[in-house]
Amino acid sequence: MPLQTDLYASFSDQLSHLIGRAPNEKSSNTDRSNIDSSNTDSSNKNSSLLIVACSGGVDSTTLLHLAHRYCLEKEYRLAAAHVNHGVRELADRDEKFVRAQCDELDIPCLVANLAEANGAAPEPREGVLREHRYEALFKFVRQHQAMALLVAHHADDQFETVLWRLIRGTSLSGISGMRSLSVRQNVSIMRPLLEHAKSQIQAYADSHGLDYIVDETNQSEEYTRNALRHNVIPYLKGIQPQVLQAVTKFAQIAQEEDAWIEAKAEEVVKTCIKFEGNRAIVDISQLHTFTVPLQRRAIKILLYCLASMQWTFDHVDSILQLSHSKSPSARIELPSGLAAWRIYDAMIVAEQGTESFFARGDSSEPVSWALCDKSTILFPNDGSQFWQFYCERWRVPDTLSVSLNEAVIPDVAGIHIRTADTSERIQPLGMNGRKKLQDIFVDAKVPKQMRRVWPVVCVGREIVWVPGLLRTQARLVAAHETAGWxxxxxAPVLNWIAHSNPDADSE
Known part of the structure; x- marks a missing residue:
């Protein structure tokens, strides 16, 4: 842990290192306004702006003082951001103090008064207040095109975080604590004091005569962190005086190993998970070829790609258990309006409403289509639009289709699209006998819920094509014909079926 007398030097080196690691795209985003709202040129003028989250307490006040020295030396721009929750009686006093500090340093002071903005103060729970605070801070960063948000977390905070997550239950990512550089909602969060003890920060504030305020709620043991801070951690320090350094080192090692697992899991995601808009399709057989830790991490990555909430181990484990379920159509519901369900050897994670198609028990009305070049039709025609058909002219010497998602038919005036009757018998292309549609669906691993609503394409009364599954022997293009359609x-379901049956796209 750095020496107390070297706090600024160590801070300066660490912040420069974090700035070098920060994503470059933040500073080049031009759809945010400048720190000076009267200036409409937002090209690159704020690429060097740093915003310090400042509550007025000793930690954030010291961070603001250090950052001010750094910005003067390195020619960066600086602003402070303060969030007034409107919950505590002294909240307005804190806001006034931070404004005065900014005036003294001659830097902008950005203030979010949540009670005024929302018409009422947020619920006074620790987790709720923290989420509201970060939302307001992130808004400032995006609004003013800042490079990063600086927060004053230190080694003692890291100790509390690791300990709290351990007793609450967490994963390797959680137990490794806070990162010195993290990205949330496309905002870079920097913690340049994370390796420094609270005592070092207090000593710096005292030696530089910094004024700061004391939040009276920090003494209340109604908050879990305060109970850990005032009772548990001092007791552990009494047993092992070097426990702070030990936990700091542990967090660093855990973060390095966690990053290694994350990189390996990203390779797993590329191998067995396909993203289509706001849904993910998992190849279960492929997923299960990897070790369980990599399976879990791949699922965690999947979830964060679909929704940016705080996903827990239980969420990840519930999806992992679903992948091992013996039921080929098992389903679970997840937070953020998501659901996960099985389709044989594929697993879908998507918005809950998107699987309603599979539960349809009715047959859609037939659709007649007068064919013309480069035309499109949707099926069913009731607005649900699960299948989209496209028609274009086919002429010799164009090749005949080998994809089951395409079919070439003679030059007829029109076709009919209707739902399948599973008792119907058809003659698949290349087969001498006839086969029931029910058996074709079973062989293709089409879930039962889909079979009654799967479309078939007919010319007259004859089924010529079961989209995504097979071309029939009916109405083939004859050798003497030189044109057709x-x-x-x-359709999303075709991708899901393809994952359940890898051979489904070839005849």
């Missing part, structure tokens, strides 16, 4: 279909 090429039909192509797209």
């Amino acid at each position: 090429k039909l192509t279909v797209t």
Whole structure:
């Protein structure tokens, strides 16, 4: 742990290191306003702006003082951001103090008064207040095109975080504590004091005669962190005087190993998970070829790609258990309006409303389509639009389709699209006999819920194509015919079936 007398030098080195690591795209984003709202040129003038989250306490006041020295030396711009929750009686006093500090340093002071903005103070719970605070701080960073948000977390805070997550229950990512550089909602968060003890920060404030305020709620043991801070941690320090250094070192090692697992899991994601908009399709057989820790981490990455909430081990484990379920159509619900369900060897994670198609028990009305070049039609025609068909001219010497999502038919005037009757018998292309549609669905691992609503394409009364599954022997293009129609279909369900049956796209 750095020596007390070297606090600024160590802070300066660490902040420079974090700035060098920060994502470059933050400073080049031009759709945010400047710190000076009267200046409409937002090209690159704020690429060197740092915003310090300042409550007025000793930690954030010391951070603001250090950052001010750094910005003067390195020619960066600086602003302070203060969030007034409106919960405590002395909240307005804190805001006034921070404004005065900024006036003294001649830097902008950005203040968010949540009670005024929302018409009422937020719920006075620790977790709720923290989320509101960060939302307001992130808004400032985006609004003013700042490079990063600086927060005053230190080694003692890290100790509390690791200890609290340990007794609450967490994963390797959680037990490794806070990162010196993290990105949340596309905002870079820097913690340049994370390796320094609270005592070092207090000593710096005292030696430089810094004024600061004391939050009276920091003494209340109604908050879990305060109970750890005032009772548990001092007791542990009495047993092991070097426990702070030990936990700091542990967090650093855990973060390095966690990063290694994350990189390996990203390779797993590329191998067995396919993203399509706001849904993910998991190849279960492929996923299970990897070790369980990598399976968990891949699922965690999947969840964060779909929704930016705080996903827990239980959420990840519930999806992992679903992947091992013996039921080929098992389903679970998740927070943020998501659901996960099985389709044989595929698993879908998507918005809960998107699987309503699978539960449909009715048959859609048939659709008649007068064919013309480069035309499109949707099926069913009730607004649900699960299948999209596209028609274009086919002429010799164009090749005949080998994809089951395409079909070439003779030059007929029109076709009909209707839902399948599973008792119907058809003659698949290349087969001598006839086969029931029910058996074709079973062989293709089409879930039962889909079979009654799966479309078939007919010319007259004959089924010529079961989209995504097979072309029939009916109405083939004859050798003497030089023109016809090429039909192509797209539908989310086809991707899901392809994952359940890798051979489904070839005849």
